[in-house]
Amino acid sequence: MQPAHIQDITLDDQTLTVSFELASKNWKVALQDGWHRSPSVHTTEEQGAADRLAEAVTLIETIRQEWRLAPSSRVVIVYEAGQDGFWICRALQKRGYEVVIVDPASIPVERQARRAKTDRLDAIRLLCCLRGWLRGERDRLHAVRVPEAEAEEIRHLVRDRGQLQKEVGQHRDRIRKLLRTVGCWAQVGPAFATQLERGEVVCHDGAALPGCLRQRLMRECERLALVARQLQELEATLTEQLPETTAQSVAALRRLRGIGQVGAHRLVLELFWRRFNNARQVGSCVGLVPQPYDSGQSRVDQGISKQGNRRVRALLIEMAWMWLRYQPDSALTHWFMRRTATGTSAPSAGKRGKRVAIVAVARKLIIALWRYLKDGIVPDGAELKHG
Structure with missing residues (x-):
């Protein structure tokens, strides 16, 4: 045989x-x-x-x-x-x-x-x-899609801006925490460095700041000023450095109420440089699709996959809340309100239900924005900015 x-x-x-x-x-x-x-x-x-x-x-x-x-x-x-x-x-x-x-x-x-x-x-x-x-x-195995060299290059702009924004917050937070060690609750605003040089920032009892602490605060203020200046320069020239097609996509997203400059830039540079064939690919790319576990008698909802670009996923959750606020007449907002209505038997009622439902809104929103950029279809019930 x-x-x-x-x-x-x-x-x-x-x-x-x-x-x-x-x-x-x-x-x-x-x-x-x-x-x-x-x-x-x-x-x-x-x-x-x-x-x-x-x-x-x-x-x-x-x-x-x-x-x-x-x-x-x-x-x-x-x-x-x-x-x-x-x-x-x-x-x-x-x-x-x-x-x-x-x-x-x-x-x-x-x-x-x-x-x-x-x-x-x-x-x-x-x-x-x-x-x-x-x-x-x-x-x-799952193959990774290789971006074009130009798309990868301009992506550094939006990521550098996010890093600079993070560093600005870190420096301000560090200054506030150092001041609280001596009972000083002064506001860390644009004029804080000048007030520190003049000796107007004092301890809780009106005494002058300790010398070593004052020197450290001065160094922190210098680093904060440097990062803030770099962030301002980057934001002033970011749009000019984008290719024409990318700038057009950013401008199209910004015409929708609830989507600002930061969100539009990040979505286009981090996600929409890719070409998607269907809505399922869009949802799975940002990791906002469910991951069921069904084996024998065991059936568990494992939540979303959390795969793909985490920066885009975090941005979409924030953008979904802003969409509910600035697009109250859209179909997505009405769907969310029906799912989370209090005093009803809706499965997503309550605080936890709202956190679950907002993830679904984020997935539906990114698919709607993809169709908007691809085919020019405005999301159902959405309003455009005037002017």
């Missing part, structure tokens, strides 16, 4: 698959084709980024010659998304290689309490997942 033979019909034997396990000290490079049973694992240890990448490329070409693969054979390289970003992908694509960047959380691992884990084993596991993914087993 002949044994059953499963033929691989989607992955050519001439395809060379390569996985990179990236680390600061070295890279583990695992290679395998359709003929060798075990992968070949090597280590690249060059110190410079360009030198290490060139060493990895030389290794790939050497193995291709040793295994007698055709010069035109397909080479697919995979590595996990991380702090190295997308420069490796772009550099390899210029050399003619196919590159797949993987979400690290999508790689399946054993569930034993103790399991062996090394960079070598991780590289081999990643290689096996890639070969299965190429055969059509799409649950083996």
Whole structure:
């Protein structure tokens, strides 16, 4: 009796698959084709980024010659998304290689309490997942969409503004906390540094601030002034640095009541640089879709997935509350009011119900905004700003 033979019909034997396990000290490079049973694992240890990448490329070409693969054979390289970003992908694509960047959380691992884990084993596991993914087993890994270089570059603008806004709040909060240690409840406003220099900021009993504390507060004020100036300069020139199509999308969002400059910029630069095929992809990209757990008699609602861009997800929750305030006649606001009406049998009544319902509003809102930018369909019942 002949044994059953499963033929691989989607992955050519001439395809060379390569996985990179990236680390600061070295890279583990695992290679395998359709003929060798075990992968070949090597280590690249060059110190410079360009030198290490060139060493990895030389290794790939050497193995291709040793295994007698055709010069035109397909080479697919995979590595996990991380702090190295997308420069490796772009550099390899210029050399003619196919590159797949993987979400690290999508790689399946054993569930034993103790399991062996090394960079070598991780590289081999990643290689096996890639070969299965190429055969059509799409649950083996989730590929990350690589943004265009221009979209990635202008994204630094909105992220830098968010970081500067955060630092401004941190410096002001630190100054207030230092003042409270001596019983001073002075307001940290624009004129605080001048008042501090004149000695007008005093302790609770009217005594002058201790010398060391005053010096520390002066240094904090200098850092606060620097960050505030950088934030002001960035906000003044941010719109001018955007491409024309991006600026048009931002202007379109700002025409809706309840959406301001910060929210419009962040949505366009962080999310809408992508192209979505349907509303389901939009909701899953921001992590606002439910994650049910239904196995046997166990049925548990695990809440939302919280995958995707956390900055956009946090912004959408805030934007959903602002939408309820400034768009009271919209269909989304009416839906929320019906779901959270007090004194009724609505499933989302009460404070906790409102927090749950606002997540659904955020998901519906981002889908409505996507349709608004894509097809020009204004959300049902929404009002535009005058002028």
